[in-house]
Amino acid sequence: MYGKGLIKGLGVTLKRFVNTYLDDLKWAGKRYYTQEGLAHRSSKDANGIFTVQYPEEKLPVPEEFRYVPFLVYDELEDGTHHNRCTACGICSKVCPPQCIWIERATDPKTGRPKQEPAAFSIDLDICMNCGLCAEYCPFDSIKMDHDYEIAGYGRTVHHLDELLKPASYYDEIRPLNSAREAAIRKEKEEAKAAKAAARAARAAKK
Amino acid sequence: MSDLDFTTRFPTGVVADERKGYEGYIVDADKLVEFATALRDEFGFDYLSSVTGVDYINEGKLEVVYHAYKTTGGAGLVFKTQVDREAAEVPSLYNIYPGADFQEREAWDLMGIKFTGHPDLRRILLWEGFEGHPLRKDWKEPYFEEDVKPFKSRWPEGDFHRAEDKNPYGANVQYPDKFDPEKWQPEGEDALYGSLAKYQTTDESGLVTDHITVNLGPQHPSTHGVFRIAAKLNGETIVNLKPVMGYLHRNHEKIGERNTYLQNMPFTDRLDYLSSMSNNFGYALAVEKLLKVEVPERAEYLRVIMAELTRIQNHLFAIGMFLNDLGAFFTPSLYAIEERELILDIFEMVSGSRMMCNYFRFGGVVRDLPEGALEKIKGLVLDRLPRKVDEMDRFLSENEILRSRTVGQGYLSAEDAIKYSAAGPMLRASGIPYDIRRADPYSIYDRFDFDVAVRYNGDIYDRYYIRLDEVRQSLRILEQAIKDIPEGEILSGKPQYTVRVPAGESYGRVEGPKGELGFYIVSDGKANPYRYHVRAPSFINLTAFGPMCVGLKVADVVAVLGSIDIVLGETDR
Ligand code: SF4
Ligand code: SF4
Numbered sequence: 001m002y003g004k005g006l007i008k009g010l011g012v013t014l015k016r017f018v019n020t021y022l023d024d025l026k027w028a029g030k031r032y033y034t035q036e037g038l039a040h041r042s043s044k045d046a047n048g049i050f051t052v053q054y055p056e057e058k059l060p061v062p063e064e065f066r067y068v069p070f071l072v073y074d075e076l077e078d079g080t081h082h083n084r085c086t087a088c089g090i091c092s093k094v095c096p097p098q099c100i101w102i103e104r105a106t107d108p109k110t111g112r113p114k115q116e117p118a119a120f121s122i123d124l125d126i127c128m129n130c131g132l133c134a135e136y137c138p139f140d141s142i143k144m145d146h147d148y149e150i151a152g153y154g155r156t157v158h159h160l161d162e163l164l165k166p167a168s169y170y171d172e173i174r175p176l177n178s179a180r181e182a183a184i185r186k187e188k189e190e191a192k193a194a195k196a197a198a199r200a201a202r203a204a205k206k
Numbered sequence: 207m208s209d210l211d212f213t214t215r216f217p218t219g220v221v222a223d224e225r226k227g228y229e230g231y232i233v234d235a236d237k238l239v240e241f242a243t244a245l246r247d248e249f250g251f252d253y254l255s256s257v258t259g260v261d262y263i264n265e266g267k268l269e270v271v272y273h274a275y276k277t278t279g280g281a282g283l284v285f286k287t288q289v290d291r292e293a294a295e296v297p298s299l300y301n302i303y304p305g306a307d308f309q310e311r312e313a314w315d316l317m318g319i320k321f322t323g324h325p326d327l328r329r330i331l332l333w334e335g336f337e338g339h340p341l342r343k344d345w346k347e348p349y350f351e352e353d354v355k356p357f358k359s360r361w362p363e364g365d366f367h368r369a370e371d372k373n374p375y376g377a378n379v380q381y382p383d384k385f386d387p388e389k390w391q392p393e394g395e396d397a398l399y400g401s402l403a404k405y406q407t408t409d410e411s412g413l414v415t416d417h418i419t420v421n422l423g424p425q426h427p428s429t430h431g432v433f434r435i436a437a438k439l440n441g442e443t444i445v446n447l448k449p450v451m452g453y454l455h456r457n458h459e460k461i462g463e464r465n466t467y468l469q470n471m472p473f474t475d476r477l478d479y480l481s482s483m484s485n486n487f488g489y490a491l492a493v494e495k496l497l498k499v500e501v502p503e504r505a506e507y508l509r510v511i512m513a514e515l516t517r518i519q520n521h522l523f524a525i526g527m528f529l530n531d532l533g534a535f536f537t538p539s540l541y542a543i544e545e546r547e548l549i550l551d552i553f554e555m556v557s558g559s560r561m562m563c564n565y566f567r568f569g570g571v572v573r574d575l576p577e578g579a580l581e582k583i584k585g586l587v588l589d590r591l592p593r594k595v596d597e598m599d600r601f602l603s604e605n606e607i608l609r610s611r612t613v614g615q616g617y618l619s620a621e622d623a624i625k626y627s628a629a630g631p632m633l634r635a636s637g638i639p640y641d642i643r644r645a646d647p648y649s650i651y652d653r654f655d656f657d658v659a660v661r662y663n664g665d666i667y668d669r670y671y672i673r674l675d676e677v678r679q680s681l682r683i684l685e686q687a688i689k690d691i692p693e694g695e696i697l698s699g700k701p702q703y704t705v706r707v708p709a710g711e712s713y714g715r716v717e718g719p720k721g722e723l724g725f726y727i728v729s730d731g732k733a734n735p736y737r738y739h740v741r742a743p744s745f746i747n748l749t750a751f752g753p754m755c756v757g758l759k760v761a762d763v764v765a766v767l768g769s770i771d772i773v774l775g776e777t778d779r
Binding site (some may be wrong): 002003004005006008009011012013017042043044045046049051061062063064065066087089090092093094095096098100101102103104113119120121123128129130131132135136144155157159176 | 248328355356357359360361362363364365366368465466468470471472473476539541544547548551554555556557558559562564572573576582585586589590597600601602603605606607608609701703
């Protein structure tokens with residue numbers, strides 16, 4: 001019969017329409033603006049329409065989500081900040097669009113290079129959000145941020161003061177990663193300490 | 207005489223390519239046409255997949271590289287022709303393999319290789335006033351810094367500045383000889399319109415009708431981006447039609463040759479930006495062939511899972527957008543996009559980004575599945591997606607409007623599909639069961655039980671429907687993959703940001719959602735690829751677009767284009 005396909009198709013749309021309201025009823029108002037509601041709407045069991053009411057509602061981003069890079073500093077016990085970056089330059093070398101600019105500091109007395117950056121700039125308009133810099137930084141210093149609401153009216157270039165964020169922030173956005181990295185760092189340090197101790201013991205024997 | 211005994215068949219003019227790391231044959235330019243004819247008619251290589259060039263500037267030579275296949279399956283054959291850089295002329299293979307049409311134009315455009323006998327050798331990606339051929343090794347772009355990355359200005363004295371703050375009219379902007387910008391008049395598009403041929407028709411009553419030229423695009427909702435169709439019409443009927451592209455051209459390949467091997471990985475995401483995982487896959491395969499690294503089992507499974515999820519979400523998107531083109535404005539496409547969003551959620555969880563995944567590394571993948579990801583994939587694959595695909599099918603496939611717009615329209619015969627080097631769903635909807643996952647298996651596809659989707663009518667409807675078939679087959683592969691995925695390593699060796707790739711050439715190809723996606727790489731042993739070429743299915747599939755549209759109405763052109771499924775990021779590169 002001509003038109004059967006049409007009616008069948010319209011049935012699908014109608015079902016979708018009804019389902020949305022059924023789900024609304026089932027969730028008794030909790031379908032929107034709650035964490036569980038959001039989780040349900042982005043799960044395989046979502047029924048009907050599952051639009052998110054951005055910006056009132058925001059989807060939580062997964063831990064691995066990457067937006068733009070930032071630099072991590074440690075807050076030491078004496079209240080000072082320690083920038084993890086050693087200005088080794090690896091991130092600027094792997095960066096595909098070459099948007100990381102690092103000026104290595106020099107010791108004013110000796111004139112020798114120091115292991116810290118004097119200036120660090122990332123042109124975020126050029127950054128392609130690939131995450132390679134964070135992947136290959138050997139000092140867990142450059143990391144990918146979760147904050148995606150950085151649109152501006154001008155050009156966005158982040159220098160050291162905008163880039164640096166505390167380690168506690170990093171722990172908060174990427175808890176699993178930071179715990180894993182801390183464990184590896186600790187292991188390395190212990191191995192180093194053990195080696196140093198062995199060397200000291202040998203020296204003492206002689 | 208063995209199957210591939212070319213040197214006996216051609217005692218002169220054809221020699222095996224004996225450079226270290228290279229394979230295939232080198233054919234003299236004056237033997238090329240004869241060789242290609244024999245290849246097609248006697249040796250059964252009926253499908254010319256890729257044509258590109260390499261500039262061996264130190265030897266003063268340009269090399270044209272061809273990859274040919276048999277549509278019955280099996281490994282491919284590569285043959286080359288070398289010509290002098292200064293007088294680069296090669297006979298065109300257009301008459302033997304019409305699929306070479308756009309690719310030869312591209313090689314002319316970017317490399318400056320003249321294909322004699324090509325009926326319409328114009329620039330294709332760059333604009334007609336462009337000076338020079340950018341993929342030649344001595345061509346330098348504006349703001350040129352160094353031949354290869356990393357640039358020395360970034361570290362240790364990285365004094366930040368922007369390229370455009372420098373004088374844009376510096377020494378590396380190239381003009382034609384005696385160019386005077388004040389007096390310059392754009393050429394116009396006579397060559398393009400001329401190539402459409404001008405006709406007049408006289409009907410029975412003696413009425414003379416002029417054909418008119420109509421441009422659809424570059425800004426047109428049906429073109430899925432910036433893409434133009436120059437059409438010659440007789441009334442409302444298409445007499446001839448040529449696609450015009452390159453509006454999104456950024457010379458991906460030149461950028462790729464400046465990049466290190468690893469740096470290219472995230473750039474491949476931006477080719478077909480709907481299926482970055484497949485792009486990663488093809489590129490990783492090509493480099494791994496040269497590196498000869500093994501990929502751990504678990505990583506292989508992860509790759510297959512990601513590639514198949516990519517295929518599903520691409521096809522859903524393609525179907526949705528195709529319905530848009532037919533005029534079913536956004537209801538079907540939003541239904542499709544909903545499912546796609548759930549798949550993108552998985553990509554985001556695993557790779558950190560929904561579309562620009564950058565997930566593959568040479569010898570594996572970047573990270574393992576996070577907790578909960580496998581459950582999510584299982585939920586989708588085993589429960590939700592099969593339901594939703596069936597729903598799509600019920601919703602659309604029997605719909606009378608859809609059927610009357612598509613059944614029997616935009617016909618592409620099996621012979622033409624092969625002739626024009628159409629790939630992927632387009633080739634298979636014309637009755638050629640050619641799927642690289644079966645024909646020349648890569649990764650671990652030989653382990654999975656699935657059918658190559660094929661349909662025989664070659665019309666728009668079949669090109670629509672085959673995508674649903676393929677989604678179902680992908681679901682089958684996924685079911686097996688998530689059942690069998692072993693524990694273990696996901697990357698062989700340590701993560702490395704510089705890879706030393708042994709000298710040689712390699713061609714890695716995968717069955718991308720849009721067709722054969724190939725990466726041709728020449729390494730000279732340095733940290734950057736010497737040549738990096740992408741065989742882009744969206745681009746080559748358009749070769750058949752014109753012939754398919756002849757005789758249709760303007761509205762059907764939109765439907766035909768939608769059924770090809772192009773992404774301009776890949777078409778224009
Ligand atoms: S790789 Fe890490 S430590 Fe080295 S310069 Fe970059 S941010 Fe600093
Ligand atoms: S995310 Fe990628 S593009 Fe951006 S700064 Fe890091 S390496 Fe460069």
